[in-house]
Amino acid sequence: MTAQPFVSLEGIGKRWNGKLGVEDVSLDIPEGAFVALLGPSGCGKSTTLRLLAGLEIPDEGKIIIDGRDVTTRAASERNLSMVFQSYALFPHLSVAENVMFGLKVRRVPRAERLEKLKRALEITGLTGLEDRKPGELSGGQRQRVALARAIVAGQRLCLMDEPLSNLDAKLRNAVRKDIKKLQQDLGITVVYVTHDQTEAMSMADIVVLMKDGRIQQIGTPQELYNAPVNTFVAEFVGAPPMALIRGHALAGFDNDTTIGLRAEHITLAETGKGRLICEVTECEFLGAETFIGLAHDDATGLTLKAPGMALHPSGHTVEIGFADDDLHVFDSGGKRVARAP
């Protein structure tokens, strides 16, 4: 078997009245992958997903799913399922009817339908709630009904548009694990939209980071974290995000380069031995460690991670050190520069 991608977008563009939607989006997704579309609000994640689903038709480019060119095909012909941000459950139908809606439409025999329903409800932990209406369910249960409806048909591709954004933080963590496990158990391909980078980083095999309708970087979470291709990715990924330092503040770098540095690579240095002298702006105690925010005229986002409780008074001057190997170098356009070994 050749390694032909299961889903492939080729140079997709979509504009609204000449205004940018998405531009030149190309993406290959292998079968069984969990792909997260990540980016700030309005960057075109939902648009990309809706193009993939067939709810919008692209102005240019090609969409191929499972070897078939579906660029102009209707949503129903693409053999995929979708979980909407709002869940889009039918309010007058019971849980069972909601889940079986697509099976009924596709004229699946009754016995098979009930069999599949039972399994989908078991997988999503909804057994016993068959006869409830969506209005009588909690947010988390509704979310799982939407999930059950998406998996019941057994489609190999499932699209999800911020399915967890209506849930509280604790529930979000739990459902996140459920979704990931479900995806692995069923072996389906998932394209998952989120603006929450921890969600993307923890769940996805491949993260697609977008900005202003364009893809910035495609890669594994490790690649995005360890080798951001530009300063946007560097600043977007990671908590706290990467600090950026202007080149002229450090000896041995060009003036117009930007240096990236992760918090975990910064250490406190003894007076006189540090590479930068900064001022403490705030301290955030998180239990196992303390984030110390630092200010420097030529740097943004400098944060020092100190183990345990390590409060410094703000205004206090500290010196920091770091190793050259841990630095990321970006050129004047913000692009990553491969460093000489």
Next chain:
Amino acid sequence: MSNPHANLERRRQAIYGWLLLSPAALLLSVFAFYPSLATFWSSTFSRGNRRNPSEYIGLENYADLFADPTFWLVVRNNLFYAGVTIPVSIFIALSMALWANSRIPARGFVRTAYFTPTVLPMIAAANLWLFFYTPGLGVLDQIGALFDLPSVNWLGQPETALWAIIIVTIWKEAGFFMIFYLAALQTIPEDLKEAADIEGASRWTYTRRIVLPLLMPTTLFIMVNAMINSVKLIDHLFILTKGGPSDASKLILYYIWEMAFAFFDAPHAAAMTMLVLLVLGIVAAIQFFLIDRRTHYQ
């Protein structure tokens, strides 16, 4: 002994409730309950004249009505009138709403055009239609003449008079009901359509399985209104047919009016009014209790 605080609280709630109810209760009593009772009371008296003063005769007026062939004809007319106008105007209203709600050019214009009949007073509408129906001069006959069809006196013959009235009513009501449907359609979120699309539902399946059920509360409301209108809306009769020819287009309220103000027979008019109230009450109750249970409210 129950808790005195709970008692006090309950009394406060009760007083509050009654205070909230009282304006409506007062108005309804003065303008609905009392007149109904008074009507019933006067329906049990005989019609007085100079020689025989009015006296209590129990349900005799009702017995007279049941023996009156005109009464039965009018009832039949009204049932037929309701049986056609209600479903047809609801169906047309729904179709127009679904169409006017989809992506069509000049959507605003279409909606306004549909709504125009509702804005016209019924008397003006009737005059307009008189212009359509008039034999020889009317638009319908003019068009017919183009195809060498004979002139038809739509309002003047028993076979067509009631139909002519029915068409005016439908024309008048469909636009009004459409507005309710349009409003209800706007509350159905766009993503339900998208979800149905992805599940492979056709436009028709989506309409039948999702849209129509979600419109049920509106349909129920419209049905009750249409039913009441089928008794209430008679203005055009005065202009178009006056109930004729030979009572072929006479409806119950027109007959009541005639009884009371043309024949000056108030007791029989009162008796008929009571019967109408009774029937409307029963039908409304059936609609609400039976259909309501199968209706989903958001």
